[in-house]
Amino acid sequence: MENKLQKQKLARIASLLKKKYGAVEHTPEDPLEVLVGTILSQNTSDKNSEKAFLNLKKAVKNFKDLLSMPPGKIASLIKAGGLSNIKEKRIRESLEMLRRRDPSFSLSFLVQKDSEQAMKFLSSLPGVGDKTAACVLLFSFSLPVMPVDTHVFRIGKRTGVIPERASLKKAHNIFSEIIPAEYRDVLDLHVNLITHGREVCKAVNPACPKCVIRPLCDYYNKLKQDAAS
Ligand code: SF4
Known part of the structure; x- marks a missing residue:
């Protein structure tokens, strides 16, 4: 996927997750x-x-x-x-x-x-x-960088923001490339992805039917295609 498309997809995921889980209140930590x-x-x-x-x-x-x-x-x-x-x-x-x-x-x-x-x-x-x-x-x-933990990694792959076979290192590099330097909502996105990974997009049996980002998700779209064929 071109960087531009990945950027757009990530921005739409960020906005949908923020709508669902809200903005994160955060005081800078030591x-x-x-x-x-x-x-x-x-x-x-x-x-x-x-x-x-x-x-x-x-x-x-x-x-x-x-x-x-x-x-x-x-x-x-x-x-x-x-x-x-x-x-x-x-x-x-x-x-x-x-x-x-x-x-x-x-x-x-x-x-x-x-x-x-x-x-x-x-x-x-x-x-x-x-x-x-x-x-x-x-x-x-509050620098615009994305820590790629297990939830961010899994959702990134399932949605197609990062390739299925990407290593953790590669995933970090891709997020660095597609998150704009002026973007200030990385913390919201990071925390919301973790919440989503814990509550909905679990490692085993993700709850796709109730997932707000399913229209953007490669994994879900493939499931739908497979079911239809
Ligand atoms: S549609 Fe399913 S696999 Fe895709 S992000 Fe949502 S819960 Fe995860």
């Missing part, structure tokens, strides 16, 4: 908390990563203070989230690299860059992939 929270969410359930995150929140006022903790302490606090030693290492190394770049940890230098450069810098941090980088830029700085 970038270190988003960064650490997303590292904690890797390879575990929302419930377990939340538990790990809350333990860290109880232990320090500001996540930059995690660097002062003795080795192993972070891992013991985030045990509930699994892979705690690996995640402690990722958190420490990422915070160290950020401190070297910006001792104040404000990360405001990121908004002086364009989204692509900011993504490149954040993705270079240990254990920080495209999704984590995009979460920081979107939830803390």
Whole structure:
């Protein structure tokens, strides 16, 4: 599909989902908390990563203070989230690299860059992939980037916004290409896609008949064609 068509389809999906689920109320989040929270969410359930995150929140006022903790302490606090030693290492190394770049940890230098450069810098941090980088830029700085989580990935493929066989990396690249730099509703679209993925377009047995974006969906249209033939 041409980029132009993908752009138009995504814009129509965004508008239909916003009509159904509404706009998202959002206060910019602390970038270190988003960064650490997303590292904690890797390879575990929302419930377990939340538990790990809350333990860290109880232990320090500001996540930059995690660097002062003795080795192993972070891992013991985030045990509930699994892979705690690996995640402690990722958190420490990422915070160290950020401190070297910006001792104040404000990360405001990121908004002086364009989204692509900011993504490149954040993705270079240990254990920080495209999704984590995009979460920081979107939830803390409202930059127009789309974190491709499991729901965004699945709905993107089913609707045909991204090709069926696209890798996660490719999906991130496509969203970066088709989301206009001046677009300010990415956060609404991201959150609404997740809600839609949880409530309607589930991994197994998507509820297509009650889906508001079905006229735009390749998967649904193919089902209809198959049923008619
Ligand atoms: S029509 Fe079905 S497959 Fe397509 S987005 Fe909606 S629920 Fe998902």
